[in-house]
Amino acid sequence: MSSVMEGKAEALDNISDAELLGIDLENAYPVMKIEHCGQTPIKNHGKEGYYVDNTLHESDPVGDVRSLKRKHQAEQRFSPMDRFRRRHLSVTLLCEQSWCEMKVVFGLLRPLVKQKEMKKPEVKVGATIHLTRQLEIHDVVPIQVQSREDLEAIKLLNVMHMMSLLNEGQCVREFPVFGVLEGVFLMGVIDELSYNKGRELVLSELKTRKEMSLPGKAQVKGHHLQVGLYKLLFDGMVNGAVKRNDIIRHLKLQPKQVLGTGVLNHAGSMGVEEGSFGSLVDVVLKSLTSAKVSGIQHLSLEYIHQDSGVTIDTIHVECEEAVLRGELQDYFAYWTGQRGPRGVDIEDAWKCKLCPFEKSCQGGKDKTEACINVDPGKKPK
Ligand code: SF4
Structure with a gap:
């Protein structure tokens, strides 16, 4: 069994209501x-x-x-x-944006409502199933961190460690991916990477379901976006697209920052003797491009039933890079200030009835009324 390191959460990403409501x-x-x-x-x-x-x-x-x-x-x-004081965006956030952009904005403005959503039983069960899967093949080692550079260093060391396991043909879980796509720094975590019988690298994303059924089209859209982005990021990492300056500049980190004792000790146990954040970045990026792995060949989504653990289905996903990049440009147009946020289209008005912000969102109220007038309570497939 291999191990992964875990540091405390990045404090600067937790933006309070008070900070956000001034926008x-x-x-x-x-x-x-x-x-x-x-x-x-x-x-x-x-x-x-x-x-x-x-x-x-x-x-x-x-x-x-x-x-x-x-x-x-x-x-x-x-x-x-x-x-919103964002240095980077996460793949998960973009998937939420594909559901409803306005909902993402409300979630950032009102984090307590968002946190309440995350406490729903089905979300908690899903998180537990993911953690159990991770612990099946990795131990989690707590590491003391003293700076933002320490936190990122832990991520980089985990990447390096898991890449060495992939080189040996092993399966890894919770693999961090990052890089610049269409001018924005993106981060994510791949559920699982493993090899099939033909020695091709397969990405598997686990989705847990409360019901014994596959999700509808709207949810599937986000899932396809998620695995497609993971592939673009991972392939970029092993093909040399990620540069030292991308990490330093976008995340506003100090290359000369000396790493904390906890991180240094763990790096030393992996045979990495670098003392500063910048030199560690160089070593990890070099290890990625010199790996035997050249990219992900297959993408799959595994849907399992939460109560029984039974696999509902495993879906193979095709990824068209040009289409994906076009979608990304549209999502980033909001984040970079080229356009305002959008609510759901009228045919997706049923989403508003499930939304915790429906009462505050005039667009949602209008859509719900339109939906009631046109087709009472019908949720499209
Ligand atoms: S009410 Fe509808 S349009 Fe408004 S945030 Fe929620 S899902 Fe989006």
Whole structure:
């Protein structure tokens, strides 16, 4: 059994409600109201909205609006990547975006609602099944971290370790992937990489299901996007597309940062003697390009039933790189500030009925009403 290292979560990625609620609500969320949190209602540009700003004084409404306008104009200069303080995006987030972009934005604005969703029993059971699978072949070794560079160093050492296992023909689970696609730094974690009888490398993504049935088209779309992006990232890593500067610049890390004792000790046990983050990056990237592995040949999605553990089906996925990159460009157009966020299309209005933000989302309310008028309660296949 091999081992993987685990550090504490990246603190800077946890953005509080208070930090996020200061962003441009009117333009980014043109038909959205945020309610139930005691904000000052305002009218601006003819649209009603709600804004949290305790510095506003009810006695000077004209001054209030001017102040908001100035804030609004200042915020317009920043893209959602900047406003949400994102150095990178995750593959999981893009899959959520393929479901509903507006829901992703609401989730970032109201992390407590999102956290509640993550506590649903079926989500918890899914996470437990994934962890059990990982522990079947890897031990998890806790490592003390002292800096953001230490956290990333752990990821890199895990990649290096798992790549050596792949070189030996073994199966690995929870393989971290990263790289720049269409100008944005993306990160993800592949569930499983293993070889088939023909010695071809196969990516398997496990999906657990509460019901003994395959998911609908809308969910499948996100799953295909997920495995396709993993392939692009992994293939880029082993083919030399990931450069030292990509990691340093996009993640805003210090190459000269000396690694902490916990990380150094573990790196030493793997025969890696590098002392700084930058030199460790060089060693790991070199190990990737000199590996025997040249890329992923097959993508598969395995759907299992949560209660019984029975495999419902295993689906082979085709990946067309040009199509995938086109999709990515469209998703990134929101993050880089080229367009505003979109809600679901009218034919997907049924998603709004399942959405925890439906009450706050005017677009969702409109769609739900349209859906009721057109086709009461029908969820398309
Ligand atoms: S209510 Fe509908 S449009 Fe609004 S965030 Fe939810 S799913 Fe998206």
